[in-house]
Amino acid sequence: MSVGTPRPMFPAYLPSTMAALGYKGILFDIDNTLVHHGDDSTPEVDALFRHIHSLGLKTLLLSDNSAARIERFNRNIRTLFIAEAGKPDPAAYRRACAMLGLPPEQVVCVGDQLFRDIRGANSAGLDSILVDFIRLPGETHYGKKRVLEKVILWFYHRDPRRRGRLDGIGK
Numbered sequence: 001m002s003v004g005t006p007r008p009m010f011p012a013y014l015p016s017t018m019a020a021l022g023y024k025g026i027l028f029d030i031d032n033t034l035v036h037h038g039d040d041s042t043p044e045v046d047a048l049f050r051h052i053h054s055l056g057l058k059t060l061l062l063s064d065n066s067a068a069r070i071e072r073f074n075r076n077i078r079t080l081f082i083a084e085a086g087k088p089d090p091a092a093y094r095r096a097c098a099m100l101g102l103p104p105e106q107v108v109c110v111g112d113q114l115f116r117d118i119r120g121a122n123s124a125g126l127d128s129i130l131v132d133f134i135r136l137p138g139e140t141h142y143g144k145k146r147v148l149e150k151v152i153l154w155f156y157h158r159d160p161r162r163r164g165r166l167d168g169i170g171k
């Protein structure tokens with residue numbers, strides 16, 4: 001199952017649904033998925049990870065950013081991470097699953113970029129959740145890839161064969 005509906009931020013109710021569905025691990029992109037690009041973690045994000053871990057799910061931060069940036073973000077969370085992952089290279093996702101000690105089919109990848117986070121996850125055999133990217137109030141600049149993502153998602157959601165499966169998780 002691949003969940004393609006963009007969500008504004010990873011919702012706190014999803015981890016228990018994931019656990020109930022048999023998933024054992026979650027890979028998280030950081031920038032514009034959990035916090036705005038370059039920001040430190042927030043009390044809300046720290047609490048989200050505590051909640052996920054309390055359910056028995058394992059986590060790993062999978063980021064193309066530097067180790068120094070991730071270590072700062074991970075200060076209170078203290079989870080596994082891979083820096084400079086080179087997404088969407090599926091090797092990074094396979095390595096992440098190996099670090100979690102889980103097969104790809106028990107791991108979900110959460111990210112804000114269709115061509116990076118989601119494409120890489122799917123080519124490595126992981127399920128995925130696309131979240132709507134975090135932007136600051138008044139931030140209106142869209143990169144070219146974002147525009148292309150919007151076009152692809154518009155056609156994706158328009159296809160009646162796909163409609164039923166998109167929101168199969170967490171509803």
Ligand SMILES: [Mg+2]
Pocket residue numbers: 029030031032033111112113
């Ligand atoms: Mg991102």
